[in-house]
Amino acid sequence: RNERTENDYAEVRTKVLTGEVEIPLDYRLLNEGGDWRVYDVVVDGVSLVNNYRGQFSKILRSSTYADLVDQLRKKSDKIKAQ
DSSP states (O other): OOEEEETTEEEEEEEEEETTEEEEEEEEEEEETTEEEEEEEEETTEEHHHHHHHHHHHHHHHSOHHHHHHHHHHHHHHHHHO
C-alpha cells in the first residue's frame, strides 16, 4: 500500500521514473477542515521542511530574523523575474 493515514495526517508514497532511475517522492499531508494539504515533500529520503529548517537555523545563528526575511524576499523576487 502506498498511502498511510493517522488521524489528520497522511503520507502518500510515489516514485518518479526518469529513464532507468527511480526516485522516491513522498508527500506528507494534513487534513484541514476536510481538505488535504501537502505540508512536506520528501525527495529520496530528504525532507524539504527539515532542509529549509536547517538552512534557516544556520542563517539565524549569524544574522537576525529581519535578515532572513530579506534574503527570502530577494530570492522570491529573483524567481518572479525569471
